[in-house]
Amino acid sequence: MPELPEVETVRQGLTQLVVGKTIAKVLVLWPKIIESPEVSAFSHNLVGQKINEISRRGKYLVFHLTDYDLVSHLRMEGKYEFFSEPSSELAAEEITGQLTVQELQDAFTKDELGGFPVTKHTHVLFFFTDGSQLQYHDVRKFGRMALLPKGTAGDYKGIARLGPEPTPEAFTLKEFKVGLLKSHKAIKPLLLDQHLVTGLGNIYVDEALWQAKIHPEQPANTLTDQEISRLRLAIIDVLKRAVAAGGTTIRTYLNALGEAGKFQLSLNVYSQTGKPCPRCGTPIEKIKVAQRGTHFCPTCQKLHQGNGRLVKKGAR
DNA sequence: AATACTACCTGCGTGC
């Protein structure tokens, strides 16, 4: 679920909560979350590792440990939850309430859990030497973790192919323009694939396109110079404002401290179907673009013909 | 190579 602003907010919370702590034990309850190495090595290698720093690249979190980089992607529903100490009564209640006896026996014993509450959506437990615990929760189980040699997170497949961070320095107009003009794709799915710039997801791409007054289905290579320039600034601005607001909570997102974001109060189009466009009053429409729900203003964001450059057939 | 579609999962709201 989270896009860059939510991941950055999680990173800040986690930094407060677990930097400086040393891992005493790791339990993996849903093995598919661990991409590499195999689960037994993953758990074993983490014992004794200290968390020195937590950074972010695009929507990826990187835990910098004594001897490893731990890469974590939350995908749609991943969350971290921190417990400063065990609470055995709660644990017993939640276990019996949420897990079948079969599941419980298959996965672990109550003793192993050390008195921490676990639900059927709890998939990875990091026990720290000071008695606290960090849990990874994920209702849809799409999130992934990989434990890599120290200093190699940047070579990890998903991270290596990311475009620049959405800052004025890294995300240059020149490179953005070159990338856009090479693609016939609709602008929205092109921005979602993280190659030209990283960090946008379904909420912020709709917001940025609205801010730049560009139709989500406008072919990338037909954008005018003015539109490209506006779009770049809109992307940088929207993501920056959303980080400052602690992200957007529409349905389920909470940061590592269990708090909701505030950017939903500033949304202009996402989840605003039927409400008046804040610029012109036209009701916001919802359509489907590249299988994703897409919100836009049909008056402010018009599809248009080419940009004056040579346009190949098919662009409209 | 570039683009499009599907799989991966679970829960929730809607309409019959």
Next chain:
DNA sequence: TGCACGCAGGTAGTAT
């Protein structure tokens, strides 16, 4: 009430 279906802050793998 039950059930089928569509939808959800994402990405990777597989077709075309």
